Amino acid sequence: MDLSAIKSSLIPPIIAHRGASAHAPENTLAAFIKAKHLGLKWVEFDVMLSSEGEAVVIHDDDLERTTDGQGQVASYPYSYLKTLDAGRWFDSAFVEQRIPLLRDVLHLLHNLHLAGNLEIKPLPGHEHATVERVFETLKKNSAYLPSILLITSFSPIVLRMVRKISSSATLGVLYDEWYPDWQALCIEVQAVSVNLNQRVLTKARVKEIKENGYLLLAYTVNDIDRAQELLDWGVDAIFSDCPNPILVGL
Ligand code: G3P
Ligand code: MG
Secondary structure, three states, rough: OOOOHHHHHHHEEEEOOOOOEEEEOOHHHHHHHHHHHHOOOEEEEEEEEEOOOOEEEEEOOOOOOOOOOOOOOEEEEHHHOOOOOOOOOOOOOHOOOOOOEEHHHHHHHHHOOOOEEEEEOOOOOOOHHHHHHHHHHHHHHHHHHHOOOOEEEEEEEHHHHHHHOOOOEEEEEEEEEHHHHHHHHHHHHOOEEEEHHHOOOOHHHHHHHOOOOOOOEEEEEOOHHHHHHHHHHHOOOEEEOOOOOOOOOO
């Protein structure tokens, strides 16, 4: 997918981080639907494996923060994970939201005409199995995918494996820190985007990335002034938990 097609899909230049996660429980179907209602075009979500290797959408390795379960996501089969409540912790209005399957999120985004940023977030040691399962899921559901799907990861192992499996995948490199040699991995895996923690972004760093021809996406920005500053510097889009384009004046 070429950069200009992605850029034109990023209007408004905001990606709902884990869905509209300030308005609905993160990484649930309700959070993605809320993003659509807010007028967003893009959502980000995190994917890892259950114990039997099902691709599920959840951020933390552990269940405690966002469900009524306990222990590691990777310790349980999906038949158990799907019984957990993933909404009550956020608000009683969201009781019975569930940890979704990757398949269900892909179908929802397809139906809502939302673009997706699928972040592969494996437990250490589960990189290969996670990428394999994600690609099996993409293949099986090829008729129900979002029209734009950006695959990202903090893990170079994951990014290299994605590129090995798919020459056509649209890939982004995630960095939590500033690395002066940031471009090496981008070149190696043929990334189209650099997805950086907004904390480490300066005007000069934005210029450097943009001059090298990458899309630059910054996470996580919930402050209107910082959002505007980053976009003024040339950042292509921001990930936000409260992604209301009207509130941020975009
Ligand atoms: O992809 C941007 C952001 O989601 C990366 O950090 O921890 O929120 O998944 P995290
Ligand atoms: Mg994420």
